[in-house]
Structures are given as structure tokens and as C-alpha cells.
Amino acid sequence: MGHLNDLESHGQAVWLDFVDRKFLNEGGLVKLVKEDGVTGVTSNPSIFEKAMGHGTAYDESLAAFDKANPDASAMARYEHLAIEDIQNAADTLRPIYDRLNGKDGYVSLEVSPKLAEDTDGTIAEAARLWAAVDRPNLMIKIPGTPEGVPAIAASIAAGINVNVTLLFSIEAYKAVALAFVEGLEARVAKGQPIDRLASVASFFVSRIDSKIDDKIDAGVGGDEAKALKGKVAIANAKAAYAWYQDFIASDRWQKLAAKGAMPQRLLWASTGTKNPDYPDTLYIDTLIGADTVNTVPPKTLDAFRDHGTVAETLTQDIEGARKVLADAERLGLDLDGVTTLLVAEGVHSFIHSFDDLLGAIAAKHPAAA
Template sequence: MGRLNDLAAKGQAVWLDFVDRKFLAEGGLQKLVDEDGLTGVTSNPSIFEKAMGHGTAYDSALADYDRAHPDASTMARYEHLAIQDIQAAADTLRPVYDRLGGKDGYVSLEVSPYLANDTDGTIAEAAKLWGLVDRPDLMIKIPGTPAGTPAIAATIDAGINVNVTLLFSIEAYKAVALAYVAGLEARVARGEPIDRIASVASFFVSRIDTKIDDAIDARVKAGDAEAKALKAIKGKVAIANAKLAYAWYEEFIASDRWQALAAKGAMPQRLLWASTGTKNPDYPDTLYLDTLIGKDTVNTVPPKTMDAFRDHGTVAETLTADVEGARHVLAEAERLGLDLNGVTDALVEEGVASFSKAFDDLLGAIAAKHPETAN
């Protein structure tokens, strides 16, 4: 037992924000499950671009596929490789899923980032990937964009687990939480079961501080009259934002609307803290784990940050501590004109663009590996 295992006692699951064929084949994921109590895995286009676009680990599988499907599109070739990895990770986590009765043990696979503003396309892609992977412990990642939100409701309605990604604002989080509920309610209205449908809402953290801190630094450097107040909230806005999102979650699951679904076996949509690697070297490398520990939450952690927490993280129920202090931080951010809403809107757009660029690079790397060079 260690620090990562101890998080389970506080109600928080630890997921790995990484997937790679060599890592899976060499038993790296199984080791984390066995030794650290890991209960999930997330992927995204950036992770797959690093895994598939560099090195030779995927060349043999790609060559085999190309021999059998010489006319396959680059997208089909990518999906074949990604699905193999996701299936392998899901199979490793299946005992966790079974032991916990479907409450955890999930692997996430993202719909194409090109569909971030296409509701119908997202719904269709989610259903396609769900069928291709064919594992009950799969979650389909759908962005919490205005177009993605109705797709989330429809995908839950279809009985498909969903990991909502690219959430930065509390309002966007509320919208997707209600979309999850709407999907469950539609199933209940048809008399269909809801007790094995799971969802998480991936709320991004460190990127907010990066943006806000840069704005604070610029104003302090320029001699802003509010320099002292600005410096007082530096490095605190993202955590405060996350704490108030969780406070809303606690209020909502106590509501009559949610309790009616819970009575039929519904599982709450857990908040998942994403982008939890510390970007600022002046901050502790475990900052976004130490400060966001709470019941019915998930922290999806990059390998380097996981190693750091295992070594020197602090385990305490911090998520519900000093919520009024968090309210004060956000009130100060608003008073000081730091425009958190503008920042979170920009981060969604940047996130979609970043994943699209990674997908471009990924497909380009796969396209470059022609059958004759892969053999």
C-alpha cells in the first residue's frame, strides 16, 4: 500500500493519462493496477500521436493490417491500431470493472477531434467506436462543446458510457451533467436499465492557471495598482474553479431529480480532474493531486506526476476544504478583471485545435508508413 492506493480510501480513483503498445505489452499497466490500485486509463489524439507517430512499435501490426486491407484509408489504419491498444487496456482492467460492479475499470477512446462542432457526426462516431471496441468497460470521449453536449445525451440514451472532455468552466460542466441526466431519464422513460451506464466529466485544471498566471504576471510587471491582490490569487484560480464545480456536484446529487435516478441504480457522473501535470516549475509537482482529493472523483494522471505523487504526495480530503476561500478567489478574479469566462472559452477552442493538430500529425505519420516500407 502506498500514497496512490490511499487515495481510494478518500473516494478518489486514479487513472493513467497515457497509453502505448510497448507499455501495455510489457505489463506496465498491469503493474500499476496491482501495485498502485490504478482503476482506469485515458487516451487522446496527442497521446496516440506520440505513441504511433514515433518509433517502430506499431509497424508490424500496421504491416499485417495493410496486407489484409491494401486499400484501407489512413483513418481506418489509425482506428485499427488504436482499437487494438484500447482493447488490450480494457482487457487488463476488466477484472477491476467486474470486481467493482461497473463503477470503475474504464478505458477512454476519443471521437475524432474534427467532429467537435458536429453533433450528428459525434453521435454516429461514438456508436461506431463503441461497436468496434466491443468492451463494456469502454468510455467514449466526447468534448463538452455546445455541439458535443446534445451528443452526450444521445450517446448515454443509447447505453454507451461517456467521458466528457475539454471542460474548463463550471457552466459548461453543469450543461454536460444535465445532458447525462437527460440521457438516463430517456432510458427510464422507455423502461430500459441505467445501472450499468457510467460517465465522467473531465474538468481541466492546470491550463487555467497557466493562462491566468500569465495575465497576472504581465499586469504586475507593468506596475498594476492591484499588484498585491493579483499576486495573492496567483496559482489559486484553477483549484478554486474545480472546488466550486464539485460543490455544485454535491448539491445536485442531493436533488430530487438525481435521487429518482439513483433509486433506479444510476451511477453519478464523477468529476475527473484532467490536465493535472504542473506546468509552472515554481509550483509543487503534485499540486493538482494534493489539492483536489475528494469522494466520487477521478484524477487522470500523467506518468511523471504519478511517480511524483507516489514518492511525496499528500493524502488528505482537500476538495471540500475552505470552499468559501475558493469563492473568494473567484470573486477576486472577477473583481480584478481577469476574465475567467473568456479564458475558459479560449481554452476550449485551443484544446480542440490542439487535438486536431495532433490528429493531423498522427494521420500524417501513419500515411507515411506505406505497406512497402512497413514490411
């Protein structure tokens, strides 16, 4: 039986995939930091839509902002509220950031999902949000789309911490890992420091199994494929981590490490189990390893605290993981097609949540009453 704070002994950080004004104000994050060793927070448009679009926790702050800025857009009003929450969470996590010399203690804020295919727009918004929040333990979330890759490199080069989101394929992960390195190398070339720059690569897990399992249930791959249900996403993550281990041992990375660079940690996202037939701690139990982060929704965090299992699992049976991926390809499960579709669906889902969020905030404007 394991507990969340036992994960630290295996080099894994636990971040909370949740932000809410009431939760922050009532000391919920402080409690998780103190009792469970939580060292970071992630947000996204879906999380903010649930937090801001419902209830009254934000009404007082919004009313004060509206009084001072009667002509503000719904976007400006959202950003005002989001920045307050992000600053609050960052300040709560700041002692961790200071104690670990910038190795952890981060909170993430996402650029607009509508910029997922706009490199220049992403670069500009990342810089603007970084300045607006004004906390060294902020990470700006940038999607790992083809257009996002150069924005990641540019943001790192500008000294902005980056959380790369919506990664599903190993090839996409490799591209953003190299973009991180390119950003660091650009700073080195200008004589700028790189020892306090942090990044994570958010590799999504459960959604892959949901798509692959649906294919298997529909008959793709026949009876042989049934043995792969619930295994492909974990195998994919293990293969990504194996590449990471090889890369940080490379000469190219070691040159940066010698100048104080911190590795871009793999972060396991979408770790709440979608299939009720699977253990509710599946995507934590099986992905524990050094220099990684697991960002966990509250329900899954509670489950792991209660009955999670702590062991070094990420590096176990790598050959078995490679066989799972090879079998998935041989049986026509088309992991590449699935991961491409998931990126598009993820962007669309975040845009939909973002539009719902702005609509809910606009509806609370006095002029809209």
C-alpha cells in the same frame, strides 16, 4: 507522505493518462493496477500521436493490417491500431470493472476532434467506435462543446458510457451534467436499465492557471492579483465539485439513483504542473474527494507515489475558493474568457495532433515509401 493507493480511502480513483503499445505489452499497466491501485486509462489524440507516430512498436500490427487491407485510409489504419490498444487496456482493467459492478475499471477512446462542432457526426462516430471496441468498460470521449452536449445525452440514451472532455468552466460542466441526466431519463422512459451506465466529466485544471498567471504577470489586476497566482484553477474545480454535491442531493438525481444510476464523477484532467515554481503534485494534493477521478500522466504519477500528500482537500475552505473566484472577476482576470479560449485551443491542439498522427501513419504505408 502519501501513496497513490491511499487515495481510494477518500473515494478518489486514479487513472493513467497514457497509452502506448510497448508499455501495455511489457506489463506496465498491469504493474500500476497491482501496485498503485490504478483503476482506469485515458487516451487522446496527443497521446496516440506520441505513441504511434514514433518508434517501431506498432509496425508489425500495421504491416499485417496493410497486407489484408492494402487500400485502407490512414484513418482506418489509425483506428485499427487504437482499437487494439484500447481493447488490451480494457481487458487488463476488466477484473476491476467486474469486481466493482461497473463503478470503475474504464478505458477511454476519443471521437475525432474534427467532430467537435458536429453533433450528428459525433453521435454516429461514438456509436461506431463503441461497437468496434466491443468492451463494456469502454468510455467514448466526447468534447463538452455546445455541439457535444446533445451528443452526450444521445449517447447515454443509447447505452454508451461517456467521458466528457475539454471542460474548463462551471457553466459548461453543468450543461454536460444535465445532458447525462437527460440521457438516463430517456432510458427510464423507455423502460431500459441505467444501473451499468457510467460517465465522467473531465474538468481541466493546470491550463487555467497557466493562462491566468500569464495575465497576472502581464500586469492585469495589479499587485493585488499576484496573490491569486496558482489558485484560480483549484478554486474553480472546488466550486464545480460543490455544485456536484448539491446536484446529487436533488430530487431529480435521487429518482435516478433509486433506479440504480451511478453519478457522473468529476475527473480532474491536465493535472501535470505546467509551472516549475509549483509543487509537482499540486493538482492531486489539492483535489482529493469522494466520487472523483484524477487522470495522471506518468511523470506526475511517479511524483505523487514518492511524495504526494493524502487528505480530504476538495471540500476544504470552499468559501475561500469562492473568494478567489470573486476576486479574479473583480480584478478583471476574465475567467469566463479564459475558459472559452481554452476550449477552442484544446480542440485546435487535438486536431493538430490528430493530423500529425494520421500523417505519421500514412508515411509508414508501403505505398508511401
